[in-house]
Amino acid sequence: MARIEKVELVMVDLAPKVERKDAIQAFVSQETPILSITDSDGAVGTGYCYTIGTGGGAVVSLLSETLIPALIGRQAEEIEAIWRDLLFVTHATAVGAVTSLALAAIDTALWDLRCRKAGLPLSKMAGGAKHAVPLYSTEGGWLQLGAEALVDDALAMRERGFSGSKFKIGKPTAAEDRARLAAVRAAVGDEYRILTDANQCFSLSEALLRADMLAEIDVGWLEEPMPADDIGAHATLAGRSRVPIAVGESLYSISQFKDYLQQGACSIVQVDVARIGGITPWLKVAHMAEAFNVSVCPHFLMELHVSLVCAVPNAPILEYIPQLDEITASRIQITGGQASPPSEPGIGIEWDWPAIEKRAVGEKRAFTGG
Structure with missing residues (x-):
């Protein structure tokens, strides 16, 4: 099995297409952390999560400081083990929205990677x-x-x-x-x-x-x-x-x-x-x-x-x-x-990376084992 060698993380901020208000809040923006995982075979999987206007920075911080460092060197196919280990790494902040959102970005990327390598859609x-x-x-x-x-x-x-x-x-x-x-x-x-x-x-x-x-x-x-x-x-x-x-x-x-x-x-x-x-x-x-x-x-x-x-x-x-x-x-x-559903291998989302770079909040970060 291939090991995780590199993780890249960027967040974009997307404005809603229409005004979104409900009984308790307004959906003011869509902070969207996007995370890519590269394994030792050179395969890449990408995942993401979102907020409706607040908390995106906290998700990125948890990913950068705690979760991504714990990913490097893990076997990418061991999705269940990784999810459970990362949950307990963040035991002091779980159960809660910020931790779940951060875990989702990683887990979705791992599933995308698995599906791409298997040649199957999600x-x-x-x-x-x-x-x-x-x-x-x-x-x-x-x-x-x-x-x-x-x-x-x-x-x-x-x-x-x-x-x-x-x-x-x-x-x-x-x-x-x-x-x-x-x-x-x-x-x-x-x-x-x-x-x-x-x-x-x-x-x-x-x-x-x-x-x-x-x-x-x-x-x-x-x-x-x-x-x-x-x-x-x-x-x-x-x-x-x-x-x-x-x-x-x-x-x-x-x-x-x-x-x-x-x-x-x-x-x-x-x-x-x-x-x-x-x-x-x-x-x-x-x-x-x-x-x-x-x-x-x-x-x-x-x-x-x-x-x-x-x-x-x-x-x-x-x-x-x-x-x-x-x-x-x-x-x-x-x-x-x-x-x-998309028929292409992976989660079926084709990312427009130039558009992501244009809308990025801060710089794209790369993490390796070096």
């Missing part, structure tokens, strides 16, 4: 369950948008063959949320999926009230209704709501998902490959959810998640938010509202 290497997945759009559903804008975007997505759209909720009153969603439902009809995301803004009592309202509009799921660490409240809500409860983008370990599933606190898992710590733990969460007969509908990162949702059998739909267009030459393949 969707096949990780399982090969299906050839395409339906899409839903989030980019036209932000909280600051009025009902007319929401309707226009949903109709446009339906025309493209998309299965549904997701809308941010959390207006001061339930009546305001109802009016916006009811306008969309009247425009798109009964077959088009309307999904909602509260971004953790509700109390349990408010979530119960809004869930009743959402059921009347035939909403497909209520995402992150309450703070993600309140599993008990989610279990109460899930037991009483007629609308499926979705969680996962703010969970950072396999065990947190285990607790939700064991307590029946959700019926849709939205595990994010960056926030869970990489492809290695993402697959474990997906298979664990399958054992509970729960669907996996991951958060964000469509360019990477398209391969993962096609690798497992219990992922019925993929979120559409273009993320990497400014720094990649590849684009997600969409036909009739369905996305197909």
Whole structure:
């Protein structure tokens, strides 16, 4: 087996394509650390992670000062051992977002390297369950948008063959949320999926009230209704709501998902490959959810998640938010509202390195064993 000889790290800052606001925050920028690993055979794998405006420097610092030095000389094929060893190297900062994001950049690069050397795309290497997945759009559903804008975007997505759209909720009153969603439902009809995301803004009592309202509009799921660490409240809500409860983008370990599933606190898992710590733990969460007969509908990162949702059998739909267009030459393949995973060996992302260098925050750093 080949050993890791060099690691390169750079971070770019990408502006969102549209204004993104939800009930608790604004998505002001996308800090994107990008990490490449070169092994002793000369093969290269590249991975990445992201933030929504803060913390990117902390991720880069953890990678540079702690994790990358521990990588040099390791056998690149030992992905499981590396992931677990690095988790315990950072035991004092785990479980948490910064550590998980840093681990994800490394783990994704190692999977890219493995797939390239095996001559297989990630969707096949990780399982090969299906050839395409339906899409839903989030980019036209932000909280600051009025009902007319929401309707226009949903109709446009339906025309493209998309299965549904997701809308941010959390207006001061339930009546305001109802009016916006009811306008969309009247425009798109009964077959088009309307999904909602509260971004953790509700109390349990408010979530119960809004869930009743959402059921009347035939909403497909209520995402992150309450703070993600309140599993008990989610279990109460899930037991009483007629609308499926979705969680996962703010969970950072396999065990947190285990607790939700064991307590029946959700019926849709939205595990994010960056926030869970990489492809290695993402697959474990997906298979664990399958054992509970729960669907996996991951958060964000469509360019990477398209391969993962096609690798497992219990992922019925993929979120559409273009993320990497400014720094990649590849684009997600969409036909009739369905996305197909890349067929090239690796994770299927073709990086535009001149564009990355132009947008780099600070200098690109290289680490070797010398």
